[in-house]
Amino acid sequence: MEALDGNAIGGLLLEVFGAEMTNATGVCAHCGASGELATLVVYLQAPGTVVRCRSCGQVLAVIVERLGVKCVDLRGVAALDRAD
Amino acid sequence: MARTAVRGRLSWQIATVDDVVVETARVRTIVLGVSEWPGHRAGQHLDVRLTAEDGYRAEREYSIASAPGEPVAITVERLDDGEVSPYLTDELRAGDEIELRGPIGGYFVWDVEHGGPLLLVAGGSGIVPLRAILRHRRRSESDVPVRLLYSSRRIEDVIYRAELDERADGAEVVYTLTREQPPGWTGHTGRVDAALLEEVAWPADEAQPPLAFVCGPTSFVETVASGLVSLGYPPARVKTERFGATGR
Amino acid sequence: MNFVSRGFRGRKRDVDADSSRVPPGQYVTEDFPVLSAGPTPHTPLDEWTFSITNGRGTKTWTWDEFRALPSEKPTVDIHCVTRWSKLDTTWEGVSVDTLLEQVEHDAPYVLAFCDGGYTTNLPLEDVTDGKAWIAFAYDGEPLDAEHGGPARLLVPHLYFWKSAKWVRGLELRDDDEPGFWETYGYHSYGDPWREQRYAGD
Numbered sequence: 343m344e345a346l347d348g349n350a351i352g353g354l355l356l357e358v359f360g361a362e363m364t365n366a367t368g369v370c371a372h373c374g375a376s377g378e379l380a381t382l383v384v385y386l387q388a389p390g391t392v393v394r395c396r397s398c399g400q401v402l403a404v405i406v407e408r409l410g411v412k413c414v415d416l417r418g419v420a421a422l423d424r425a426d
Numbered sequence: 427m428a429r430t431a432v433r434g435r436l437s438w439q440i441a442t443v444d445d446v447v448v449e450t451a452r453v454r455t456i457v458l459g460v461s462e463w464p465g466h467r468a469g470q471h472l473d474v475r476l477t478a479e480d481g482y483r484a485e486r487e488y489s490i491a492s493a494p495g496e497p498v499a500i501t502v503e504r505l506d507d508g509e510v511s512p513y514l515t516d517e518l519r520a521g522d523e524i525e526l527r528g529p530i531g532g533y534f535v536w537d538v539e540h541g542g543p544l545l546l547v548a549g550g551s552g553i554v555p556l557r558a559i560l561r562h563r564r565r566s567e568s569d570v571p572v573r574l575l576y577s578s579r580r581i582e583d584v585i586y587r588a589e590l591d592e593r594a595d596g597a598e599v600v601y602t603l604t605r606e607q608p609p610g611w612t613g614h615t616g617r618v619d620a621a622l623l624e625e626v627a628w629p630a631d632e633a634q635p636p637l638a639f640v641c642g643p644t645s646f647v648e649t650v651a652s653g654l655v656s657l658g659y660p661p662a663r664v665k666t667e668r669f670g671a672t673g674r
Numbered sequence: 675m676n677f678v679s680r681g682f683r684g685r686k687r688d689v690d691a692d693s694s695r696v697p698p699g700q701y702v703t704e705d706f707p708v709l710s711a712g713p714t715p716h717t718p719l720d721e722w723t724f725s726i727t728n729g730r731g732t733k734t735w736t737w738d739e740f741r742a743l744p745s746e747k748p749t750v751d752i753h754c755v756t757r758w759s760k761l762d763t764t765w766e767g768v769s770v771d772t773l774l775e776q777v778e779h780d781a782p783y784v785l786a787f788c789d790g791g792y793t794t795n796l797p798l799e800d801v802t803d804g805k806a807w808i809a810f811a812y813d814g815e816p817l818d819a820e821h822g823g824p825a826r827l828l829v830p831h832l833y834f835w836k837s838a839k840w841v842r843g844l845e846l847r848d849d850d851e852p853g854f855w856e857t858y859g860y861h862s863y864g865d866p867w868r869e870q871r872y873a874g875d
Contacts (some may be wrong), residue, residue: 344644345713347668350487352530353473357436365532380533381666385710389755389835389855392711399713404858408872415858425532440677476679482701484684509685517681525677 348380351391354405355379358412361424371420373398378425393418436527438475443522444497449585452504453551454515455491460498460526466490468562469535469555469639469667472500472528476510486510489554489641489667490529493561501585503551534639534667536562542570542637543628547618547650549577549642552669553585556641564595573598575626577618577646579605600626618646623653630658637663644668692761695751697866700759707758708820711854715789715819715840722824724808725843726777733777737824741810743768748807750830752837753866764814765828767807770844774802781846785853786827789840794853795862796829796836798846805831808841833864833871 348355348364355363364380375397382402383394390406395418402418416422445457466472471489488500504515518524536544536559544563546556553576563572578584580603590599602614602622614622628636638659640650647668654664687701696702719737726733735743747766753759784796800806809828810817817823822839829836835855856862861870869875 349534349667362532378533388709388711406859476682478682478684482684513682522680
């Protein structure tokens, strides 16, 4: 089961944030690496979507859907900046 | 904080299947009529959602195969153990309705202003968004140099072959066939590796750094992207889009 | 009006399965889906250990020591919170009771910990009295890495996220420390028969 990248959650991010986020920059709270969300490591086949830092592998974000509502946990993200 | 206008509808809309085109034995292009399509950029994708009678749902993402300005189309490869792809390639027909949302994507996109020289590297169905880029370049009459390196298993698996063979507007197209080659094949064989990249990729030139788009299965993308970086491409100039080994 | 995709059926879902064996909201599958929150670890067996810690000390088994313990071959139904259930799955593993016999323990909770950082929490009584194993074989073959090999926790009476893949040990605890999915909103206990998928269910 290979990991995908942040492109695979483009629709999910658009839905959750109300804006295009694949080219937003995220900073990893664990190691400080920064990169566009499209380049992050994404695991889709799970009880939730898990987004990991490409540098250190730690969890940046977890998205769990419950009764049609998507709950986004961003504890692993130190900063998130839209490209514009 | 400044907010941009939201591109595209956030919610699902029902589109009509206008046509199903056979590309290869396992691949179909589905041309869609989308009444409220806001337009798209080359490289973007859309999400498709299927619902069974008992309410069971499956969602997948497909790259848009057409250029901005052309009817929206997706190209789907049937995966043997797939849940969604066999439905799209074998069951869906003109007149059917399908739920979708999009367009989605702000990173793996090419606008004419982004320039080049462009290096497009495709593994299997990774060709789909790159073909949208090629078509957009052609429709825009852009003279940005472009080279496509396209890896397929066999010649029969090459998607859009007739169109790519036209090498329209100076586009350079290089194929490699990894599993089987037709008699008399003089092209490349074997997987895209550091040696083939060195031979085919635009040299990394600080004055005119190439812009690369790499799309295909995850392991393919990782090999190619790290290969290009080893050749001196700045990582920020190597855009990647990974498709799962079992499809998306 | 709910939109239905003409002719779409989805994965083969066995509608004739004995419904008394299928918890609410589940469908039966013949597949064995691979779900993962991270990359598949590959710990060489000569580096692999299994430990039980009880706050006072740690008891550790090497792979050879672990495999020398008596094992069982349970046939169980498993239920994933993502709604698939698989009936009559066959495993081989060491009962957690067998491992706990070698450790002094009086703590009420357990936190399973794994290669890759995954954790999950359970009451001790849910991994004792024949309810749980450290499984090293599935369907007659050594457990595939993608399914949690070389060994995973197997606790079939709870949702399958509790059957932690790549398990490396159990921490015996006085408190019920939430594990990975529990931290992100899944139910602390996870009984499929009461449909305890999310916290508060």
